[in-house]
Amino acid sequence: MPTSVEIGPMVELLGAEWQAIDQTCAGLDEAQWKRPTCLPGWSVQDQLAHLVGIERMLLGEPAPEIDVSHLDHIRNDIGRMAEVWIEELRPLSGISVLERFRAVTDARLAALRSMSQEDFDAPSWTPVGKDETYGRFMRIRHYDSFLHGNDIRDALGLSLRDEPAAVASAWLEVEPSLGYIVGRKAGFPDGTSLRLIVTGSIERTFDIAVTDGRAASVATLDAPPTVSMEAPDWLLLRLTAGRVAPEAFLGAELRLEGDDELGRRLVGSLAITI
Numbered sequence: 001m002p003t004s005v006e007i008g009p010m011v012e013l014l015g016a017e018w019q020a021i022d023q024t025c026a027g028l029d030e031a032q033w034k035r036p037t038c039l040p041g042w043s044v045q046d047q048l049a050h051l052v053g054i055e056r057m058l059l060g061e062p063a064p065e066i067d068v069s070h071l072d073h074i075r076n077d078i079g080r081m082a083e084v085w086i087e088e089l090r091p092l093s094g095i096s097v098l099e100r101f102r103a104v105t106d107a108r109l110a111a112l113r114s115m116s117q118e119d120f121d122a123p124s125w126t127p128v129g130k131d132e133t134y135g136r137f138m139r140i141r142h143y144d145s146f147l148h149g150n151d152i153r154d155a156l157g158l159s160l161r162d163e164p165a166a167v168a169s170a171w172l173e174v175e176p177s178l179g180y181i182v183g184r185k186a187g188f189p190d191g192t193s194l195r196l197i198v199t200g201s202i203e204r205t206f207d208i209a210v211t212d213g214r215a216a217s218v219a220t221l222d223a224p225p226t227v228s229m230e231a232p233d234w235l236l237l238r239l240t241a242g243r244v245a246p247e248a249f250l251g252a253e254l255r256l257e258g259d260d261e262l263g264r265r266l267v268g269s270l271a272i273t274i
Contacts, residue, residue: 002136004120004121005135005136007119013142013166016163017149017166018101018145020161020163021148022098022105024156025094025101025152030094032094032156036155038151044094045089045097046090047148048097048098049085049086049090051144051145052089052100054082066088120134121135139172140173143169146169147243147273150238162200162201167202167234171198171237174236174237178208179208179214179217181240181272182194182266183210183214184215186268186269188227188266193207193221193223194206194207194208194227194229195207196229197231198231198233199231199232201233202233207219226262227256227257227259229255229256229257235254239254240272
């Protein structure tokens with residue numbers, strides 16, 4: 001069923017996220033702009049250039065015709081599509097890319113604020129499927145911006161942005177994939193289950209059971225969970241986005257109980273972003 005996303009709060013979340021990224025990047029020197037980040041081949045400047053490119057595309061600009069075949073960190077067609085926008089901006093200074101970011105996000109916010117709820121509920125292609133709404137696409141854009149903003153902050157040695165409304169919205173793009181992670185990626189067999197305890201501003205517990213080859217959230221478990229995993233929301237967002245390795249957090253922020261083999265298969269299967 002297509003997802004209806006309330007336009008007002010989502011546009012404000014996007015605006016706040018882009019403003020936070022602007023504030024993080026303002027005043028950086030060129031050495032900081034060129035600092036590597038957690039994403040292979042991408043500097044702080046490249047992270048921002050990626051956001052510039054996607055928002056330019058959403059304004060209707062054609063993608064630049066640039067050969068990126070020499071870049072060995074590209075893994076798929078989606079990565080190749082994103083990279084041409086970044087490659088176009090790589091010769092520029094960091095402050096020049098920031099100026100372009102400010103211009104394109106101002107234009108995008110103006111366009112979004114001129115839309116109605118009906119526009120937000122209209123059918124739209126999204127990175128998670130074509131049978132969705134434009135509002136869901138914008139929630140994904142917020143999730144993407146939130147992730148890249150924290151990639152930048154992490155590379156600069158700054159604390160991660162954890163504003164509760166932003167974290168809650170980003171989590172909505174992870175929650176539907178919990179069954180996929182447990183059943184398909186980690187391969188939990190029939191009759192097994194996971195209890196996921198999320199701490200932080202979200203503070204929720206999810207019970208996921210595998211029945212007839214399908215993992216799905218359930219209201220209650222009939223028996224103690226096969227595996228129990230507890231982690232703060234910020235870490236789960238970084239893990240499911242493939243930004244950090246789970247091994248660095250096991251036994252500390254990331255706690256496992258129950259079946260050891262399934263638990264380790266689970267933590268090795270958390271990354272779901274393309």
